[in-house]
Amino acid sequence: MPFSFHTVSALVLRYLFLYTRHPVRFVELIFWPLVDLLVWGFLTIYLQKQAAGGFPTTITFLIGGMILWDVLFRSQQGVAISFLEDVWTRNLLNVFVAPVRTVEYVAATCMVGILRVGVTLVVLSVVAAAAYGFNLAHLGLALLPFLANLLLFGWFLGMVSTALILRWGQAAESLAWAVPFFIQPLAAVFYPVSVLPGWLQPIANSLPCTPIFEGMRTVLSGRPIPWGIIQNAFLLNLVWGALAAWFFAANLRHVRKTGLLVKVATQ
Amino acid sequence: MPSATPILEADRLVKVFGDSTALEGLSFTVAEGETLGLLGVNGAGKTTAMNLLLGLTTPTSGTVRIFGMDLWKHRIKILRQVNFSSAYTSLPSNLLVWQNLAVFARLYRVPHPKQRIDELLEVLDITQLRNSVTGRLSAGESTRVNLAKALLNKPRLLLLDEPTASLDPDIADRVRKLLRRLQTETGLSVLYTSHNMRDIEEVCDRMIFLHGGKVLAEGTPDEVKTRFNQASLEDFFIGVARGEIEAIGIQ
DSSP: OOOOHHHHHHHHHHHHHHHHHOTHHHHHHHHHHHHHHHHHHHHHHHHHHHHTTOSOGGGGHHHHHHHHHHHHHHHHHHHHHHHHHHHHTTOHHHHHTSSOOHHHHHHHHHHHHHHHHHHHHHHHHHHHHHHHOOOGGGGGGGHHHHHHHHHHHHHHHHHHHHHHHHHHGGGGTTHHHHHHHHHGGGTTSSSOGGGSOTTTHHHHHTSTHHHHHHHHHHHHTTOOOOHHHHHHHHHHHHHHHHHHHHHHHHHHHHHHHHSHHHHHHHO | OOOSSEEEEEEEEEEEETTEEEEEEEEEEEETTOEEEEEESTTSSHHHHHHHHTTSSOOSEEEEEETTEETTTSHHHHHTTEEEEETTOOOOTTSBHHHHHHHHHHHTTOSSHHHHHHHHHHHTTOGGGTTSBGGGSOHHHHHHHHHHHHHTTOOSEEEEESTTTTOOHHHHHHHHHHHHHHHHHHOOEEEEEOSOHHHHHHHOSEEEEEETTEEEEEEOHHHHHHHTTOSSHHHHHHHHHTTOSOSOSOO
16 A cells, blocks of 8 residues: 555644643734735835825735735645644654655645645635635636645655754754745745846746746736646646656655765654 | 564764764664663764664664664654654643643554553553653653653654663652663663663663774673673773773773
């Protein structure tokens, strides 16, 4: 049996116990995104008032960008923070000597990513609709492929973050939070790729999330769903997924060879 | 009485980390029902050996066969019948004891997990800790909860890394007696590392003393004492640590 959902469910159960035992964990899931939403929301209102009709209503791009960025970020955090939880609680060795395949362990952290995204997305959508009249459902059918692509890319960034922490140990823990922000300036979250210098644009366009944010602005502007852009994002995700899996597996092999796995797990 | 069937076979294990050689061709077996002690001064290679046997570190050369299967080719199948407890790992501190055990019971596909957990809590005399927060347990309680986790899947082979480290003599004695009883009742094979010579004398059928990544001595605790003309294992240990005992009589 190459992959066991039973094993994945056991690992996910652990996180469910953790979150249900400590409601403060939900606060952590909701607090920062809400702060971001409030800041961007009020900034949007202010800009709209200042513009006195001169600004297009599409300034709601800011709120849309913020919410979709949070999907990517929470998905990445689901993978990277779940791994760090095992390091912090010195439980990693117990998991690695249990009958758990690496792919099952990664899949469980990805599932945690989905749960984290789900909670945050529901709260942000409700608050954005109630406070600013921004309805995520305006993205229509495009919403699902947008979310799917961001979720996937978040997982892959999470795998890269985890691989780096495995390789560099405690000193690299901050990468669990920093990795998504390395790419944020290029991801066209709040502005189109066209504002970037020409030499940065190919790099920006190689990120699977960039077409999604561009696509979001297209849909919010009332234009048809850009299916070509969505397809492009899926293709880029395939490439990034393969690279992230290779990078993670190569680093895991390296830390097993050098004994760093045990050092990271018992630090 | 241990049978002759080897449960674990380490064959010419070599592990090199950069310029340093942690293990130099370590070979040994653990028979079914046997408790083998792995001893050595700090840096002798015990932990490296344990990590190789658990698949946490890959050997530079050599093989590990458990239940007759190659560890790296049949890792998952083997690990379902093996378990591990160490003084240097812990279960997630923010979960309740039963929650931690329930998660590992599911990971090891333990049938009737609730019944098995209750049974182990009773055997280990920690039923009252069922709803305790794992991170608030004393060292002795924590060791017993870790042991409960290690026994959940009724392992055929149990690897214990200094299970009595940081325990007071009373609790250490209880843990040793418990291990002995479990070993007698279930025919469990155990590989046991410790710095506590009393552990080795009371719990182990046989011992291997590692020094500089090689086997310095092997046999029953009494055989080793006799061969090196030492009054106690502790004297033997100190003699090796201080360089007073040469590598003689290796077998």
